[in-house]
Structures are given as structure tokens and as C-alpha cells.
Amino acid sequence: MKYIQQGFGQLFILVLLTLTACQTSTRATNAGTETAASQSLAPKRVDIRGSIVMRRYDQGQVMLEIEGFTTTADSRYNRAYVLVLPTSQMFGLDGQTISLSELQQGQRVAIILRGGGKGSMTGVGVARKLWIENPYEL
Structure with missing residues (x-):
């Protein structure tokens, strides 16, 4: 037992x-x-969050001018000039990687930069990570 x-x-x-x-x-x-x-969404705090005002392509690189919507604590700069290289990590709305050719003027983006800025208003640098955001979400 x-x-x-x-x-x-x-x-x-x-x-x-x-x-x-x-x-x-x-x-x-x-x-x-x-x-x-x-992982498919941009983090809350980024260097610049705004709309692509100008896009220039030259020799495999894209130069973007991004204008922020408003001054918020979630974005470091109001305006940024960003060099996007083919090696930059870029994500679409669905979280999948995208190519340089998919970046168009008028799109809403969030970017983390590698590089500095001029004061607290204008950022200048190379894109480390870039997310395309939904244009209808605020």
C-alpha cells in the first residue's frame, strides 16, 4: 500500500x-x-514623423525632405533632410520590407536617423530605419 x-x-x-x-x-x-x-509598426518616439515633401533619386540613393505635422514630444525634429541608402531598413504598412522605389512624395513616414541635426528644428542624417505609416491615422 x-x-x-x-x-x-x-x-x-x-x-x-x-x-x-x-x-x-x-x-x-x-x-x-x-x-x-x-515590429511592423514604428516606435512611438522617432527622430522625424511627417510627410515626404520632396524626393530625389540619384545613383541608387534617395534624398527625402520630410516635414513634420506638429511639434510633439514623440518627434525630435520638425523638418528633416534624410539620405536613404539601399542598406537602410524600410518597412511598409504590412510590416514587410520595401524598396527605394516605393517611397513616393506625399507618403507619411516615421524615421530613425543616423546622424545629427541643426538645433532642435531641422534634422540631417542617414535613415537607419524607415516606416511608412497609414495616412488616415493621427
Whole structure:
């Protein structure tokens, strides 16, 4: 009788560990899915968030002039002159990478720059990451 009680006790611990391990695995999968979904959106704080006013293409590089909508704490500059290289990370509305040819005048973008600026109003630099944003969201 004593061995049966010990066997049930060990079986109970084994089942409890198995159920806990499955629950941990499910949580990790959900966290990975949430992270993948949030990577397609620009972070709240960026160097410049605004509309492409001017776009010039020359020898595989694109020069953008971005004008910010308003002065907010979420954007570092009101206006920026950004050089976009083919090596810059660029993301579309769906979170997929895009090419330089998909950047058009009038699009709303959020950009993290590599480089400095002139004071607190105008940013000048190379785009490290660029996200195209939905034009209907404010």
C-alpha cells in the first residue's frame, strides 16, 4: 500500500510538471507572436514623423525632405533632410520590407536617423530605419 501511495505521488508530480511545461511553452509562443506583430509598426518616439515633401533619386540613393505635422514630444525634429541608402531598413504598412522605389512624395513616414541635426528644428542624417505609416491615422 505504501508503494502505491508513493507511485501516485510521483505520478502526480510528473503530471504537474508536464502541464506546467506546456503552459510555459504556450506563453512563449504568444509572446513571440505579439512581438512579431508589433515590429511592423514604428516606435512611438522617432527622430522625424511627417510627410515626404520632396524626393530625389540619384545613383541608387534617395534624398527625402520630410516635414513634420506638429511639434510633439514623440518627434525630435520638425523638418528633416534624410539620405536613404539601399542598406537602410524600410518597412511598409504590412510590416514587410520595401524598396527605394516605393517611397513616393506625399507618403507619411516615421524615421530613425543616423546622424545629427541643426538645433532642435531641422534634422540631417542617414535613415537607419524607415516606416511608412497609414495616412488616415493621427
